[in-house]
Amino acid sequence: MSLTFETALQSFRPQLPLAVALSGGADSTALLIACAAHWPGQVWAFHVHHGLQTAADGFEAHCRALCERLAVPIQVRHVDARHASGQSPEDAARQARYAALEDMLGEARDVRAIALAQHADDQIETIMLALSRGAGVAGIAAMPMQWARAGVDWHRPLLRTGGEDIRRWLKERDAEWVEDPTNADERYTRNRIRRHVLPTLESVFPQFRDTFARSAEHAAQAAELLQELADQDLLNVGNPPSIKALRALSRARQANVLRHWLRVAHATTPSAAQLGALLDQVAACTTRGHRIHLKVGRGFIERNDGLLDWYN
Numbered sequence: 001m002s003l004t005f006e007t008a009l010q011s012f013r014p015q016l017p018l019a020v021a022l023s024g025g026a027d028s029t030a031l032l033i034a035c036a037a038h039w040p041g042q043v044w045a046f047h048v049h050h051g052l053q054t055a056a057d058g059f060e061a062h063c064r065a066l067c068e069r070l071a072v073p074i075q076v077r078h079v080d081a082r083h084a085s086g087q088s089p090e091d092a093a094r095q096a097r098y099a100a101l102e103d104m105l106g107e108a109r110d111v112r113a114i115a116l117a118q119h120a121d122d123q124i125e126t127i128m129l130a131l132s133r134g135a136g137v138a139g140i141a142a143m144p145m146q147w148a149r150a151g152v153d154w155h156r157p158l159l160r161t162g163g164e165d166i167r168r169w170l171k172e173r174d175a176e177w178v179e180d181p182t183n184a185d186e187r188y189t190r191n192r193i194r195r196h197v198l199p200t201l202e203s204v205f206p207q208f209r210d211t212f213a214r215s216a217e218h219a220a221q222a223a224e225l226l227q228e229l230a231d232q233d234l235l236n237v238g239n240p241p242s243i244k245a246l247r248a249l250s251r252a253r254q255a256n257v258l259r260h261w262l263r264v265a266h267a268t269t270p271s272a273a274q275l276g277a278l279l280d281q282v283a284a285c286t287t288r289g290h291r292i293h294l295k296v297g298r299g300f301i302e303r304n305d306g307l308l309d310w311y312n
Helices: 003-012 027-040 055-069 087-108 120-132 165-173 189-204 208-237 243-245 253-266 272-284
Strands: 018-021 045-050 074-078 113-115 146-149 153-154 293-295 299-304 305-312
Touching: 003 027, 003 165, 018 027, 018 087, 027 045, 027 055, 027 165, 027 272, 045 087, 055 074, 055 165, 074 087, 120 165, 120 189, 120 208, 189 208, 208 243, 208 253, 243 253, 243 305, 253 272, 253 305, 272 293
Parallel strands: 018 045, 018 113, 045 074, 113 153
Antiparallel strands: 146 153, 293 299, 299 305
């Protein structure tokens, strides 16, 4: 069920000291104010300056001034978040941001946990983007509320709280925040979803935040089961995979284990068409003379005796 901002914070029990990823926007500003009040002297702020717009200097100034008022220590990292050719600008910024946060965690060695301010509307946007791309259960699972990475607990305590409730909490306290001008730029798909799709969903399905959240939880459980099955099947088919062992599995399990093998052994992901073509070749591979040579992910798969080899 949806949670108010205050209820979400009451149920948030991180290890301390805690870092809050602070962009200067409403959501992270509210999260920092609440955490600093709840755990005085135990909270840090981490700010990432993406260097993508002139307003970024104002974001940093707001964050520094806020932290000074709250008596919260702040770390700032300047990064080059420009995207490479063929890369999504949003993906490039996200990768640069998480790399900077991990870097700051490495320096603030006493920090035991970090909190990110994504909320329920962000989660819905992530699910909608995943569905628009034809994602599987891992994509529909969207953003987890908690996970561990590099010895630190990462949290998203506001994933069940709507953005409007967070802003209402701030306004009641006369707190100020900065608005990122890119949030109004409809060249970004997330902004179009936020402006056009979410209001329609709310008018037709008033409880859509709760129901979508349940679907994401179900998808996360299914993704976990598929991962466990892929681990087991990879042990059985081998690395590189045996074609004979693969053919003993159903087509769905072949797809699951091959996708897993390519990701963990070769850091590449096949398209749906590439994976389908590979499965067809495995099914047709009934004689010694049958050759396989397919473009898969960033490289190629070939048959080598009774095994599948990948190279780039």
